[in-house]
Amino acid sequence: MRKYIKFSIALLVLATIVSCSDKRERQLQYMPDMYVAVPYEADAEKGNTGASSNMKPVAGTIARGNVPYEYADTNADYEKAKTDLKSPLVQDEANLEQGKKMYTIYCVSCHGKKGDGNGYLSQADKFAGIPSYKDRDITEGSIYHVIMYGKNLMGSHSSQLTNKERWQIVQYVGQLRNDLLK
Numbered sequence: 001m002r003k004y005i006k007f008s009i010a011l012l013v014l015a016t017i018v019s020c021s022d023k024r025e026r027q028l029q030y031m032p033d034m035y036v037a038v039p040y041e042a043d044a045e046k047g048n049t050g051a052s053s054n055m056k057p058v059a060g061t062i063a064r065g066n067v068p069y070e071y072a073d074t075n076a077d078y079e080k081a082k083t084d085l086k087s088p089l090v091q092d093e094a095n096l097e098q099g100k101k102m103y104t105i106y107c108v109s110c111h112g113k114k115g116d117g118n119g120y121l122s123q124a125d126k127f128a129g130i131p132s133y134k135d136r137d138i139t140e141g142s143i144y145h146v147i148m149y150g151k152n153l154m155g156s157h158s159s160q161l162t163n164k165e166r167w168q169i170v171q172y173v174g175q176l177r178n179d180l181l182k
């Protein structure tokens, strides 16, 4: 037992010497990745090889799975998208089903299950001016355009959705609108 105590004391003394020898320098690091987060070091200027998360993409490049969108965020291009822009997807159950899923995540809180503008945020008086889809003269192109850029109080949803998901939502919104107009 005494041996253990002596040994422990010796260890303690040694640890103290090692850790206190120079107070201006960081001493032995226990679990160094708690101090230096290698993969996510945000400060790219440090030359940290794991800093890609903080870098801007090269100008003119497009993230994988994205497609360039040629219409600008202007009234003129809204009108152009409304007449010219067409969905690349076929109208079918699978697309509608996916569209419904995405709509339920991203749009239903304002626009409501039926698209009548009676979503939770509207009922709770948190958001004013949400229209019913039947009262808007919208086309698949204009719906897509509004998902990309938003409109007045409605924000853009482009970053949350892939190109395909946007078109699936467009298809579903079109169906909601048709049902409202019946």
Ligand code: HEC
Binding pocket: 103, 106, 107, 108, 109, 110, 111, 121, 127, 128, 129, 130, 131, 136, 137, 138, 142, 143, 146, 147, 151, 152, 153, 154, 155, 157, 169, 173
């Ligand atoms: C935070 C509330 C909110 C959310 C979430 C929201 N919207 Fe809207 N949306 C609005 C409001 C408010 C307007 C009315 C904008 C205006 O014309 O002033 C609107 C208008 C629209 C219009 C009509 C635009 C036009 O051309 O007249 C469409 C289509 C639309 N939203 C689709 C969507 C879709 C699809 C989603 C989900 C991806 C969505 N919205 C999510 C609030 C919202």
